[in-house]
Amino acid sequence: MLVKKIVTIFKNFPKRHSVAILFGLLMLVSISILGNFDLSDRKKGADLTKKIKIDVLKEGDQFEPIYTSKETVIKRNDSLFTILTKFGVRNENIIELINSKNSNLLSNIEVGDKIRVNLDENNEIKDLLYIDDFQSGVRAGKFEGIYVINKFKNKLEKVKVFKHIIIQDSMYVSGIKEGIPDSVLMDVVYINGWDIDFTHDIRPGDSYSIIYEEILVDGEKVLDGDVLITEFNNKGKKITSIRFDLANGKSEYFSVNGINVKKAFLRSPVKLSYISSKYNLRRKHPVLHTIRSHNGVDYAANKGSPVRATGDGTVSFAEYNGGCGNEIKIKHSEDYTTRYCHLDKYNSRIKVGKKVKQGQTIGYVGSTGLATGPHLHYEFHVNGKHTDPLRVKFPNATPIKSSEKIKFTQVAYGLTSQLNNYKDISLRKEVPGG
Numbered sequence: 228m229l230v231k232k233i234v235t236i237f238k239n240f241p242k243r244h245s246v247a248i249l250f251g252l253l254m255l256v257s258i259s260i261l262g263n264f265d266l267s268d269r270k271k272g273a274d275l276t277k278k279i280k281i282d283v284l285k286e287g288d289q290f291e292p293i294y295t296s297k298e299t300v301i302k303r304n305d306s307l308f309t310i311l312t313k314f315g316v317r318n319e320n321i322i323e324l325i326n327s328k329n330s331n332l333l334s335n336i337e338v339g340d341k342i343r344v345n346l347d348e349n350n351e352i353k354d355l356l357y358i359d360d361f362q363s364g365v366r367a368g369k370f371e372g373i374y375v376i377n378k379f380k381n382k383l384e385k386v387k388v389f390k391h392i393i394i395q396d397s398m399y400v401s402g403i404k405e406g407i408p409d410s411v412l413m414d415v416v417y418i419n420g421w422d423i424d425f426t427h428d429i430r431p432g433d434s435y436s437i438i439y440e441e442i443l444v445d446g447e448k449v450l451d452g453d454v455l456i457t458e459f460n461n462k463g464k465k466i467t468s469i470r471f472d473l474a475n476g477k478s479e480y481f482s483v484n485g486i487n488v489k490k491a492f493l494r495s496p497v498k499l500s501y502i503s504s505k506y507n508l509r510r511k512h513p514v515l516h517t518i519r520s521h522n523g524v525d526y527a528a529n530k531g532s533p534v535r536a537t538g539d540g541t542v543s544f545a546e547y548n549g550g551c552g553n554e555i556k557i558k559h560s561e562d563y564t565t566r567y568c569h570l571d572k573y574n575s576r577i578k579v580g581k582k583v584k585q586g587q588t589i590g591y592v593g594s595t596g597l598a599t600g601p602h603l604h605y606e607f608h609v610n611g612k613h614t615d616p617l618r619v620k621f622p623n624a625t626p627i628k629s630s631e632k633i634k635f636t637q638v639a640y641g642l643t644s645q646l647n648n649y650k651d652i653s654l655r656k657e658v659p660g661g
């Protein structure tokens with residue numbers, strides 16, 4: 228019974244603590260036994276307790292961890308041998324490990340993976356952990372004088388995280404301030420990149436709510452998972468995107484009505500991460516073009532930032548052209564053309580007549596032609612006429628297949644209800660006394 232209890236206690240302690248505690252307990256047990264012999268004809272109780280405290284608990288040195296833990300990330304040209312030698316392990320001990328059964332599991336160590344060892348006071352390996360990724364690896368431990376080596380796999384746990392953000396400066400900065408990881412924010416930007424131009428569309432008071440997953444091992448976060456749902460309140464309009472696992476194994480995002488968020492055109496030809504921070508953070512309105520009457524949208528970004536084609540098409544123009552400077556025009560269909568000005572350089576593969584894909588880098592931001600500083604001037608033409616790229620309705624958004632509609636509706640209903648519940652709770656907390 229007692230042993231069982233002690234074992235249970237150990238499970239909840241980090242290993243080196245357990246060792247120290249075990250050592251302490253053994254001392255306690257032996258001292259109380261010895262104490263019983265010594266004090267057999269004296270009164271038990273208070274005296275004995277006092278004695279234990281003085282003799283055992285005061286000798287702090289004995290409670291120092293007995294094992295030293297060392298850890299490294301595997302670099303190029305590292306081998307198990309060089310790493311262990313660096314840790315101070317003697318050659319004989321390394322050879323003993325390498326000659327143990329299953330040591331071949333440790334023969335293919337890969338750059339970027341982790342090795343952690345616990346060494347005893349003689350620098351002998353007590354146990355070794357090779358962590359392949361957060362999920363699996365190889366463990367070697369010495370039991371009864373023999374190294375036992377085997378593979379292990381950690382159990383993953385997924386938790387849902389909810390965030391509600393009222394945009395104060397930019398979508399990105401407000402999100403970071405609320406503790407949303409960078410990779411999650413980039414996913415949110417990507418998912419909404421066909422609906423929202425994050426440089427020009429965001430207004431003070433806009434907000435967004437998201438649910439994303441975190442992946443845990445032993446209760447510790449090891450990875451940010453997928454974004455399950457995003458809901459933007461942008462200029463009074465609500466845009467909801469829901470992740471759905473399709474029957475073909477792919478996952479895509481759809482509106483509540485089952486329309487794929489992907490459209491024929493991206494809202495922005497410059498990725499949010501490249502937009503000059505001073506504009507991105509401070510400006511809520513488009514940078515005004517001062518040179519001449521304005522027919523497009525400007526994106527202030529550092530010189531050299533990639534410019535992407537907003538839709539599939541064919542390059543119809545790529546040369547210097549007066550005030551526009553280095554210019555690219557892409558013809559997307561009989562009706563749609565986009566125009567990109569002031570480029571510093573063209574992507575080397577861009578030539579008139581070449582086909583380009585949506586999102587492909589066609590050139591780099593510069594200030595050629597009539598430009599006061601590095602920025603991209605972007606135009607959207609429908610049937611040869613200038614159209615506001617921020618307001619144009621994009622064609623072609625494929626809806627979910629009718630065979631998957633019922634399942635999607637269930638997923639969409641589940642996620643939107645969860646989001647609304649979370650929102651209710653968090654908004655209630657924000658209202659004092661409410």
Ligand SMILES: [Zn+2]
Pocket residue numbers: 516521522523524525603604605
């Ligand atoms: Zn402009």
